[in-house]
Amino acid sequence: MLSPLPVQSILKDYGLHPKKGLGQNFLVDDTYLQRIVEAAGVSPQDEVLEIGAGLGSLTRYLAASAGRVCAVEMDGRFMPVLKKVLKDFDNVTLVNADMMETDPGEWMRQPGYQVVANIPYYITSALIRHLLESGVKPGRMTLTIQKEVAQRICAKAGDLSLLALSVQVFGNPRVALAIPAGAFYPAPKVDSAVLTVELLENPLIPQEHLAEFFNLAKAAFSHKRKMLHNALSGYAGLGAEGAARLLEKAAIDAQRRAQTLTLEEWGRLADASLQLKAQQNLIT
Structure with a gap:
């Protein structure tokens, strides 16, 4: 296991404050960082697109397991931190961009790559559609989102929501593990979960x-x-x-x-x- 990243000290040293509107809650328990990588099944053969790299805590674990990682972070304030934290990993490409306004084909070489993301739940469906409409499509997604939302996404007929439909039409979702609120800084008001989505080659709807x-x-x-x-x-x-x-x-x-x-x-x-x-x- 890698040495824990001192998230609170880094934020203080760089004069940074998490933006609630961007869902900036940093996972500070390294046990869960490792378990996310295991849930994603990342191997040295994998290319990984990380969306929401934050301060690089999870990026380090992904880089230690994957062949290549493209870490995308829309908040430009974090780029100096990411460059310093990841300076020893030569298999990481850093990108400062809004994923919803960018084609992943600009950075991902082959279809079937992995997506690992810590995102606000309300962009989950839109993000999946955006990635699948790209010329270079992912094969699997591992998302850290609110636990209740992850459970709703996995609902069966009889209890389906628009969000569940919007995800299940593209792939098979499964809750891989739960993460308590206390594992994050600042701690959110609700627990989170890691959702894996095995994406279908073609949507269930033509x-x-x-x-x-x-x-x-x-x-x-x-x-x-x-x-x-x-x-x-x-x-x-x-x-x-x-x-x-x-x-x-x-x-x-x-x-x-x-x-x-x-x-x-x-x-x-x-x-x-x-x-x-x-x-x-x-x-x-």
Whole structure:
């Protein structure tokens, strides 16, 4: 195990203060840093894209196990620290950038690379979509996020959320381990968990149907207490009759609710919606 990084001393020496809005809670328990690398299954053959490098605590452990690490950090204040902390690792490339506005293909050479990230939960789905729409796609993601959110992402049909759907359409999520709030500095108000997502070669919903799938799901989950025929009546000007026709075409009971549908049923719904839109265009 590497020597612990004195996070609080580093912050003090550099006059740095964590920004709550950026989810800057630094993992200071090295036992968990090592366990994250183990959960990710990082090997010397792997290229790793680390998103949210922070002060480099996890970056060091990744660099000690991986063939190459590209460590991305959007907060430029941390770059001098990262350069000093990682100066002895010649397999690390440091990048100061916002991952959501950058194509990972700029730094990752081959598809199938690993992503390891400590991110605010609210960008989880958007980040996965962003990475998978890149020309160089990852094969696996290991994310440190709020424990409750990680559990929601792994939910089964009957208890699905929009976030769970948005992740499961791209891969198979699993909670690998829990991390108590006290393992971070500053300590967040909730516990965290490490979520691994084995990404599929192709999404469960055909690529050309994904936009319609997400639009339908957002519309339905915005009224998740309502039955589907009511929840979807306001979508794309369907109205009550249009929503009923859509659900009938997809062979889905109009009295069900959004959280009860399986991914396969969401796929049918998106397909039926696109077919009906195409027919309407022919008529008009």
